[in-house]
Amino acid sequence: MAGTGIFTEILDGEVYKYYSDGEWRTSSSGKSVAIINPTTRKTQYKVQACTQEEVNKVMELAKSAQKSWAKTPLWKRAELLHKAAAILKDNKAPIAESLVKEIAKPAKDSVTEVVRSGDLISYCAEEGVRILGEGKFLLSDSFPGNERTKYCLTSKIPLGVVLAIPPFNYPVNLAVSKIAPALIAGNSLVLKPPTQGAVSCLHMVHCFHLAGFPKGLISCITGKGSEIGDFLTMHPAVNCISFTGGDTGVSISKKAGMIPLQMELGGKDACIVLEDADLDLVASNIIKGGFSYSGQRCTAVKVVLVMESVADELVEKVKAKVAKLTVGPPEENCDITAVVSESSANFIEGLVMDAKDKGATFCQEYKRDGNLIWPLLLDNVRPDMRIAWEEPFGPVLPVLRINSVEEGINHCNASNFGLQGCVFTKDINKAMLISDAMETGTVQINSAPARGPDHFPFQGLKDSGIGSQGVTNSINLMTKVKTTVINLPTPSYAMGAGFISRL
Ligand code: G3H
Numbered sequence: 001m002a003g004t005g006i007f008t009e010i011l012d013g014e015v016y017k018y019y020s021d022g023e024w025r026t027s028s029s030g031k032s033v034a035i036i037n038p039t040t041r042k043t044q045y046k047v048q049a050c051t052q053e054e055v056n057k058v059m060e061l062a063k064s065a066q067k068s069w070a071k072t073p074l075w076k077r078a079e080l081l082h083k084a085a086a087i088l089k090d091n092k093a094p095i096a097e098s099l100v101k102e103i104a105k106p107a108k109d110s111v112t113e114v115v116r117s118g119d120l121i122s123y124c125a126e127e128g129v130r131i132l133g134e135g136k137f138l139l140s141d142s143f144p145g146n147e148r149t150k151y152c153l154t155s156k157i158p159l160g161v162v163l164a165i166p167p168f169n170y171p172v173n174l175a176v177s178k179i180a181p182a183l184i185a186g187n188s189l190v191l192k193p194p195t196q197g198a199v200s201c202l203h204m205v206h207c208f209h210l211a212g213f214p215k216g217l218i219s220c221i222t223g224k225g226s227e228i229g230d231f232l233t234m235h236p237a238v239n240c241i242s243f244t245g246g247d248t249g250v251s252i253s254k255k256a257g258m259i260p261l262q263m264e265l266g267g268k269d270a271c272i273v274l275e276d277a278d279l280d281l282v283a284s285n286i287i288k289g290g291f292s293y294s295g296q297r298c299t300a301v302k303v304v305l306v307m308e309s310v311a312d313e314l315v316e317k318v319k320a321k322v323a324k325l326t327v328g329p330p331e332e333n334c335d336i337t338a339v340v341s342e343s344s345a346n347f348i349e350g351l352v353m354d355a356k357d358k359g360a361t362f363c364q365e366y367k368r369d370g371n372l373i374w375p376l377l378l379d380n381v382r383p384d385m386r387i388a389w390e391e392p393f394g395p396v397l398p399v400l401r402i403n404s405v406e407e408g409i410n411h412c413n414a415s416n417f418g419l420q421g422c423v424f425t426k427d428i429n430k431a432m433l434i435s436d437a438m439e440t441g442t443v444q445i446n447s448a449p450a451r452g453p454d455h456f457p458f459q460g461l462k463d464s465g466i467g468s469q470g471v472t473n474s475i476n477l478m479t480k481v482k483t484t485v486i487n488l489p490t491p492s493y494a495m496g497a498g499f500i501s502r503l
Helices: 005-010 052-069 074-090 092-103 107-132 173-184 198-211 225-233 248-255 279-295 308-322 342-357 405-414 428-437 471-477 497-501
Strands: 018-020 023-025 032-036 043-048 136-139 150-158 161-165 188-191 218-220 240-244 261-264 269-273 301-307 376-379 396-402 420-424 442-445 479-487
Touching: 005 198, 018 052, 018 198, 032 198, 043 092, 043 198, 052 161, 052 188, 052 218, 052 225, 074 092, 074 107, 074 173, 074 198, 092 107, 092 198, 107 173, 107 471, 161 173, 161 225, 173 188, 173 198, 173 240, 173 471, 198 218, 225 248, 240 248, 240 471, 248 261, 269 279, 269 405, 279 301, 279 308, 279 396, 279 420, 301 308, 301 405, 308 376, 308 396, 342 376, 342 396, 396 405, 405 428, 420 428, 428 442, 471 479
Parallel strands: 161 188, 161 240, 188 218, 240 261, 269 301, 269 420, 301 396, 376 396, 420 442
Antiparallel strands: 018 023, 018 218, 032 043, 136 150, 150 479
């Protein structure tokens, strides 16, 4: 159970502690932040409302711990990460339980998130050992006008303190996708969990604590965004920010100083369906892509753009599958669970009502109970409806009927977002042309959008983000290239003893 067994020390009465200087602590604020269970809409957990002074302390410790961590051999950093991954996987049950309670993720998906996170940490440790253990060697005479008098050695050095801010929908997985690359590369790490998802994050951090990482290297600070949000992101000690979330990322990027940013800020992933597509495959992928975790994934299918000639048949197939989705509590592994908050449910409802007023066809009756919204397919959506452009982050999926592939591509490219997209066709040549034409960071051919496997590059164009994720790209983003140039007094081309004897 969450907060018991090896996790007892992270709890103080009914409030979870924050993590600083290798210890679990209670904030001097004496205040806490409540975490509302989306299903019951009652307070499930409480976490510390940390103060700006506590942020300052954590940053000071992170700066100093990083200096010695950068001198810790790479194999040793990897060894500790492997240890943390094993502890995390061994304790998947209590962590998954907190995911169920604080973000209403179905129980089986919550377990998958923890296991996937352990695998990501281990993969990152292995990849880090390879890519950080090698550098480049360049010679000056490849550039015009130069002789072979300069030998340039390149290697990768850590940035310093990395601030990681994961979102509510993958609080564990999208936290470790930032923590593991930062640590293997020799950085220290300050984690600010989302409020909903904070308790899962605190449990995950305890696994790193038990693995034996040095004091101060990892910290986890909880609290209200209004109190410590800007203070953290604008803190002078921070050398890199890795953020996943919504619009807040835009304001962070405007306020952050001259530091590398890794941002993933959502998407409106289009699913373009051609006339020759396998419609059963498309329907299954629309269900998986549009409705898993109740549509609360940045990579969810958020608009279906289907050729008019096959639209009726596709809509019927999707409708039949929607009817089979189970709706209810995450503890019972229902497919559709409550969305994360009342304000989120209200926002989704606003999009649905706008579509209703403007004449969309409702394939199911709209139904809501508290934060629980029944899955809804909206057919005959037109571009003047908000749902054609905005991301509901809920179990509501619009279908726009198109008369040409160009119309589909134009709709996809007119979006402010450009995370992923997908195209369904049996013609690989057409698929490649469409993939090239779509302005998105990734295009999936004949499958729904998805970030994983977690070592694949993951990036968004336009408002969907800055930088690229995936294990290798994250390690590279969290390091800087350092070069040393050996300058020779004379060009050195020849080899062998004859040349040496002339010295
Ligand atoms: O919500 C954003 C996540 O990066 C999506 O990850 O494709 O594994 O669901 P996923």
